[in-house]
Amino acid sequence: MEQKIALLAGDGIGPEIIREAVKVMDAVGAKFGHRFTYEKGLVGAAAIDATGDPYPEATHRICQEAGIVLFGAIGDPKYDNDPSAKVRPEQGLLRMRKSLGLFANIRPLVMFDALADRSPLKREIVQGADFVCIRELTGGMYFGRPQGRSEDGNTAYDTCVYTREEVERILHLAFKQAQTRRKKLTVVDKANVIATSRLWRQIAQELAPAYPDVTLEHMFVDNAAMQLIQWPTRFDVIVTENLFGDILTDEASVISGSLGMLPSASVGAEVALFEPIHGSYPQAAGKNIANPMATILSAAMLLEHIGLRQEGAAVRSAIDEAVRSGIVTEDIAEKGVQTYTTSQVGDYVAAFIRG
Numbered sequence: 352m353e354q355k356i357a358l359l360a361g362d363g364i365g366p367e368i369i370r371e372a373v374k375v376m377d378a379v380g381a382k383f384g385h386r387f388t389y390e391k392g393l394v395g396a397a398a399i400d401a402t403g404d405p406y407p408e409a410t411h412r413i414c415q416e417a418g419i420v421l422f423g424a425i426g427d428p429k430y431d432n433d434p435s436a437k438v439r440p441e442q443g444l445l446r447m448r449k450s451l452g453l454f455a456n457i458r459p460l461v462m463f464d465a466l467a468d469r470s471p472l473k474r475e476i477v478q479g480a481d482f483v484c485i486r487e488l489t490g491g492m493y494f495g496r497p498q499g500r501s502e503d504g505n506t507a508y509d510t511c512v513y514t515r516e517e518v519e520r521i522l523h524l525a526f527k528q529a530q531t532r533r534k535k536l537t538v539v540d541k542a543n544v545i546a547t548s549r550l551w552r553q554i555a556q557e558l559a560p561a562y563p564d565v566t567l568e569h570m571f572v573d574n575a576a577m578q579l580i581q582w583p584t585r586f587d588v589i590v591t592e593n594l595f596g597d598i599l600t601d602e603a604s605v606i607s608g609s610l611g612m613l614p615s616a617s618v619g620a621e622v623a624l625f626e627p628i629h630g631s632y633p634q635a636a637g638k639n640i641a642n643p644m645a646t647i648l649s650a651a652m653l654l655e656h657i658g659l660r661q662e663g664a665a666v667r668s669a670i671d672e673a674v675r676s677g678i679v680t681e682d683i684a685e686k687g688v689q690t691y692t693t694s695q696v697g698d699y700v701a702a703f704i705r706g
């Protein structure tokens with residue numbers, strides 16, 4: 352098949368990890384007879400530097416036309432400690448999610464057995480962990496208005512808003528996801544305190560009868576944060592609102608041994624976007640040391656999304672093999688053994704796929 356893909360490398364290590372994912376996509380193309388063509392777009396700090404806008408209209412058009420986006424990372428420390436900065440790279444990411452209608456962020460966590468000893472948690476706890484966190488991505492406190500400061504600057508406010516429509520569509524997606532897995536859905540909220548959480552809980556209960564094969568449970572977010580690291584194997588599908596999902600998925604990444612292993616897909620109406628869950632890791636930018644596996648696994652999710660299951664599986668096997676053989680970057684390498692660079696890992700995975 353032929354598929355156009357929008358490539359948004361972004362900031363920090365973004366360009367390096369995207370380069371490796373493209374290498375792997377091209378290997379898949381060569382092996383299975385597909386043609387992937389790429390259209391590059393600017394986003395984040397890189398886009399601010401070039402155009403003054405972290406998500407330029409031209410980039411939006413590229414994403415819409417391709418329908419499939421492979422995304423690196425966003426963020427530059429030069430903006431982090433400047434509360435007066437008018438434009439921030441992250442605004443580009445939020446605008447992109449909103450304007451492309453990417454309301455569901457799917458973050459699967461699969462434990463690589465060979466990495467169970469890299470996790471800061473005990474092997475007995477993490478072994479066999481296999482769950483997916485579905486994070487609502489275009490609502491809640493990230494987008495609620497009003498947001499800002501009082502005139503004297505001494506009071507700040509955010510607003511958390513969810514409509515029935517927003518909650519229903521993400522919950523339907525989560526129930527369906529659970530049906531394809533172990534049929535257990537955990538809705539994470541703070542319904543003992545927060546009004547939007549109570550709406551989530553109510554709607555989850557209303558929808559449950561339509562999915563009789565799925566066991567629904569509710570869990571407060573503080574409890575979920577604890578259970579995730581105490582008993583991660585108890586989870587199958589977790590669904591939660593934007594901010595809770597942001598926090599819980601960074602926490603969950605620890606289970607797998609490295610933030611550098613976790614891919615994600617953001618889906619919605621038409622466009623789908625694939626990105627590693629880690630950020631731009633500016634300290635590593637340009638050093639060829641960042642772990643490209645989260646981005647390569649995001650490419651595997653991309654392939655599966657466009658119906659290329661066998662191709663996605665080939666990428667996953669290649670990653671498995673690299674992990675098993677220790678062809679890995681320093682973040683997941685055993686102490687004292689040789690480590691590999693970003694591009695060496697990409698080369699290995701691509702070569703393995705070509706066979």
Ligand code: IPM
Pocket residue numbers: 425426441444597628630
């Ligand atoms: C993520 C990131 C973003 C978020 C930041 C960079 C705005 O942490 O994708 O999880 O908070 O959504």
Ligand code: MG
Pocket residue numbers: 597598601
């Ligand atoms: Mg985050």
